[in-house]
Amino acid sequence: MDSLNIIIPVIATNYSELDIYAWNSNANKPYFSIIGDQGGACICGNDKERYMVLEIPESEFTFESMHRFSVIPHEMFHAYQMSISKTFYDGDFRIKCLSEGTAASFESIYVKQHYSYNYFKFDQNMVDLEVLTSPRIFENYDSIGDVNYSTSVFMILVLVKELRKKNISEQKAFELVFRSFFKKNPSNVNWKNIFEEVFSISVDNFYSSISNYSNDIETVLPSGDLNLLDIFQLSSENYVINVTSPDSDDYILNDIDTNGVVEGRDSKITVKLGDKLTFEVDAFGHPFYLKNKQGLGTNDLVAGADNNGIESGTVTWVPQSKGTFFTNVPYIMVCTVKFLLNKNIKSQSNGISF
Numbered sequence: 328m329d330s331l332n333i334i335i336p337v338i339a340t341n342y343s344e345l346d347i348y349a350w351n352s353n354a355n356k357p358y359f360s361i362i363g364d365q366g367g368a369c370i371c372g373n374d375k376e377r378y379m380v381l382e383i384p385e386s387e388f389t390f391e392s393m394h395r396f397s398v399i400p401h402e403m404f405h406a407y408q409m410s411i412s413k414t415f416y417d418g419d420f421r422i423k424c425l426s427e428g429t430a431a432s433f434e435s436i437y438v439k440q441h442y443s444y445n446y447f448k449f450d451q452n453m454v455d456l457e458v459l460t461s462p463r464i465f466e467n468y469d470s471i472g473d474v475n476y477s478t479s480v481f482m483i484l485v486l487v488k489e490l491r492k493k494n495i496s497e498q499k500a501f502e503l504v505f506r507s508f509f510k511k512n513p514s515n516v517n518w519k520n521i522f523e524e525v526f527s528i529s530v531d532n533f534y535s536s537i538s539n540y541s542n543d544i545e546t547v548l549p550s551g552d553l554n555l556l557d558i559f560q561l562s563s564e565n566y567v568i569n570v571t572s573p574d575s576d577d578y579i580l581n582d583i584d585t586n587g588v589v590e591g592r593d594s595k596i597t598v599k600l601g602d603k604l605t606f607e608v609d610a611f612g613h614p615f616y617l618k619n620k621q622g623l624g625t626n627d628l629v630a631g632a633d634n635n636g637i638e639s640g641t642v643t644w645v646p647q648s649k650g651t652f653f654t655n656v657p658y659i660m661v662c663t664v665k666f667l668l669n670k671n672i673k674s675q676s677n678g679i680s681f
Contacts, residue, residue: 328403330441331399331400331403331437333556334437334555334556334559335403335404335407335559337403337406337407337410338410339410340410340411341409341410341412341413341416341417342377342409342410342416344376345370345377345378345379345406345409346376346378346379347378347379347381348361348362348378348379348380348381349380349381349382349383350381350382350383351383351385351388352366352382352383352384352385353385362378362380365380366380366382367380367382368380368381368382368383368398368401368402369402370402370405370406370409379402379403379406381398381399381402383395383398393438393442393444393446393449393450394450396438396441396442397434397435397437397438397446397450398434400433400434400437400438401430401431401433401434402430404429404430404433404434404505405426405430408426408429408430408509411506411509411510412509412510412512412513413512414512414513414514415509415512415513419514419515420513420514420515420518421468421515422466422513422515422518423465423466423467423468423470423473423479424462424465424466424478424479424482424483425479425483425508425513425518427473427476427479428476428479428480428481428482428483429483429504429505429509430476431451431475431476431479431480431483432447432480432483432484432501432504432505433505433555434446435447435450435451435480436501436549436553436555436558437555439551439553440553440554440555445548445551447480447484447544447548447549448544448545448548450475451475451476451477451480451481451544452477452544452545453474453475453477453478454477454478454481454542454543454544455471455472455473455477455478455542456542457472458472458478458481458482458537458542459537459538459540459541459542460538462482462534462537463534465478465479465482477544480544481542481544481547482537483504484544484547484548484549485533485536485537485540485547486500486504486526486533487500487501487504487547487549488540488547489528489533489536490503490504490526490528493527494630494631494647495631495645495647496647497549497550497553498553498557498558498561498601499561499601499645499647501549501553501558502558502559502561502563502601503525503526503563505558505559506559506563507525507563508521508522508525508526510563511524511525560600560601561599561600561601562585562598562599562600562601562602563601563602563603564585564598564599564602564603565602565603565605566582566583566584566585566596566598566602566603566604566605567582567605567606567607568580568581568582568584568589568596568604568605568606568607569581569582569606569607569609570606570607570608570609570610570615571609571610572609572610572611572612572613572615574613575612575613577592577593578592578593578610578613578615578654579591579592580593580594580596584596584597584598585597585598585599585602598646600646600648600649601645602645602646603643603644603645604643604644604645604646605641605642605643606641606642606643606644607641608637608638608639608640608641608642609639610638610639611638611639612638613638614636614637614638615635615636615637615638615642615654616628616635616636616654617629617632617635617642617644617652617653617654618652618653618654619650619652619653620653621653622653629644629646629652630647631644631645631647632644
């Protein structure tokens with residue numbers, strides 16, 4: 328619990344408390360007087376309260392099944408989802424492949440990180456062939472062919488692969504799937520619109536892309552050294568900066584960054600790793616380039632910036648690494664805008680803040 332609290336600190340924003348009832352199945356319902364006959368593993372409830380149940384089968388201790396460990400981060404991730412999404416807490420979002428696929432992917436990464444065991448490969452490898460032609464059926468909790476949520480996990484890993492094709496880092500892709508999507512409060516009614524807003528791909532196009540894969544979990548496995556802290560340390564703010572240019576010497580930037588107000592000529596911008604920068608450019612005759620190094624011309628451009636080098640319009644960029652970056656000033660060799668991308672991590676008693 329201490330380890331999970333660092334990675335996904337659960338704050339009861341949508342509820343006051345969540346009691347946890349955990350026992351070995353051979354104990355024969357020790358909490359019957361409180362939660363009745365409820366068993367298994369779930370976020371459950373009665374007419375009085377909602378709670379987490381973790382009944383670990385005796386056989387998992389006998390045969391040292393990794394599930395006796397993985398089920399805990401799985402259910403804790405659901406508690407995290409409830410804490411950042413009111414619609415999830417209220418039960419207004421019931422899309423299985425996204426609800427359970429994310430929790431099961433989270434538990435697999437956790438197990439690999441903490442127990443050096445590839446839960447994806449050995450325990451979530453029963454991907455139903457039907458996902459390649461009819462992925463929509465796995466939106467429903469009544470769908471079959473999703474043993475240990477293997478098929479839902481496969482869909483999440485394919486989504487991460489598709490996001491990486493858009494020059495999104497693996498860590499950022501998982502952050503979008505694990506956190507950013509749910510923070511938008513998707514519901515059974517609007518989730519497809521939010522899906523396209525967050526991932527810049529429609530649900531229909533995503534489903535079509537699945538047919539390009541084989542139903543082999545090993546073809547979509549994430550990096551072996553993927554670390555949950557690297558995923559959840561990422562910030563996910565969207566900063567919109569207005570850019571004008573009174574001459575060919577300078578840019579004037581106005582709005583806010585992570586430190587507050589940005590204004591004036593050649594202002595410094597500071598953001599956190601994972602933030603999205605949107606520049607609204609109105610600089611006729613003075614192309615706005617984002618560069619890795621100070622200098623003239625179109626060399627050393629940053630990777631992944633849309634519309635880099637325009638004079639009028641919108642430039643968007645999600646930096647993939649921390650560092651200092653620059654804009655381009657034609658004809659005049661001056662150091663202009665610097666983007667300082669820092670994780671700004673500091674320890675706190677309740678986990679990690681950014």
